[in-house]
Amino acid sequence: MNFHQFFLILLARRWILITTLVLTAGATFVVSLLLPKTYQGTASVLMNYKGVDPVTGLSLPSQLLPGYMATQIDIIGSKNVALRVVEKLKLAESPAVIAQFNEAAKGQGNVRDWLSDLLLAKLEVVPSRESSVVNISFSGSDPQFVAAIANAFAEEYQNATVQLKVDPMKKATGYFDEQTRQLRDRLEVAQSRLSKYQQEHGIVSVDNRLDVETQRLNDLSVQLVAAQAQTMEAVSRRTMAQGAAGDAPDVANSPIVQNLRMSLATAESKLAELRQRLGTNHPQYLSARAEAERLRAELAAQTRSTSKSVGNNAGILAQREAALKQALDEQKTKLLQINRTRDEMNVLQKDVESAQRAYDVTSQRLAQTRIEGQSEQSDVALLNPAVAPIKPSGPKVLLNTVLALFLGTLLGTGLTLLAEMLDRRVRSEADLTDMLQIPVLGSIEWKGASQRRLGPAKFFTQRKLRLN
Incomplete structure (x- = not known):
């Protein structure tokens, strides 16, 4: 099938295409108007991974790895941070939330885990291109709530980075403390042996x-x-x-x-x-x-x-x-x-x-x-805290309608081709050549009140004669 045949099929069955396109776009437009409005709160954090540790004064080469930014994004979207947010905002203590959990989970699981999964489902973490800024966005129906959740995620992410850095240091401190005591004992034993040897041999210098x-x-x-x-x-x-x-x-x-x-x-x-x-x-x-x-x-x-x-x-x-x-x-x-x-x-x-x-x-x-x-120093700084949005972020009627027009066009085209395959007709010389496997010597084109269905061995009715 060439483009000319494809165009003739669309032209002949244009009502299928138009009807599908109108129904798809109209349904999408109506549904977009009926959907509840959603708001999105966004907080921006800055990764200071190219700096110097303010406590030790040492550079941080491990944070210069290519996977550092991806790791931080995974930490922001981790369940650990989400549970911290639930604890910070005391969401699990709300009677309405507990009632929703009992209705949704039928008493199975933990309300904190259920809430953390819900928050992570509406959380979006997007790094800025060619910069160290990460945008933490949360979507919901309440402007004040989405801003509070976004800020809570940013703040708990900072606390989580501090804890992830401090906890290993505390464990290492205990290990080094034990090693220091052992090495001090060894030093005292070595000094005692040296002093005893000098006393036994009367050595001063x-x-x-x-x-x-x-x-x-x-x-x-x-x-x-x-x-x-x-x-x-x-x-x-x-x-x-x-x-x-x-x-x-x-x-x-x-x-x-x-x-x-x-x-x-x-x-x-x-x-x-x-x-x-x-x-x-x-x-x-x-x-x-x-x-x-x-x-x-x-x-x-x-x-x-x-x-x-x-x-x-x-x-x-x-x-x-x-x-x-x-x-x-x-x-x-x-x-x-x-x-x-x-x-x-x-x-x-x-x-x-x-x-x-x-x-x-x-x-x-x-x-x-x-x-x-x-140290309570964090490598993350809150750049822009989230504020309650004034305008809703969704549903986007215009964008949804444009996408519906595009998808409707594809769907209508598919339905048109399906209808043509179920009821194949001769619409050009190429169709006749494909059916009869013989060359076409001539064709007559005309426009009348109605078109008749032609069999495989019939020609078009006359108006214009063209000889090849």
């Missing part, structure tokens, strides 16, 4: 003590090196003194030995002179020889004594070296013990520091959470 003991170890090392050098030198002198005492430097440099050697040389020179001048049996010669022997004996005795003193000095230096070695080893052991003690105390100190950090962080979070839990 490990760092200062370590510095003193390290300096003492360094001093002992220097003294040991010097003592070792002195011992080596003393051993060499002792060896030389024991081997050739007269040639030993310590013996040769002794003042007594030098004086005895000079006296002995003088006595021997005198003895040699007396031997040439006097006889060997002369008393002077015998006296001089006795003096020389005495000096020689004293020199030998003094040499032995000096050599012995050199050996004794080497022994003393060796003993001092051994004592320094022992003191050095003891100092090393002591220093290692101090290092071990410091390491153990550092572990205890780190435990204390770790417990202190955990306690400080938890205490700070507890304080912040407690403040947030006590």
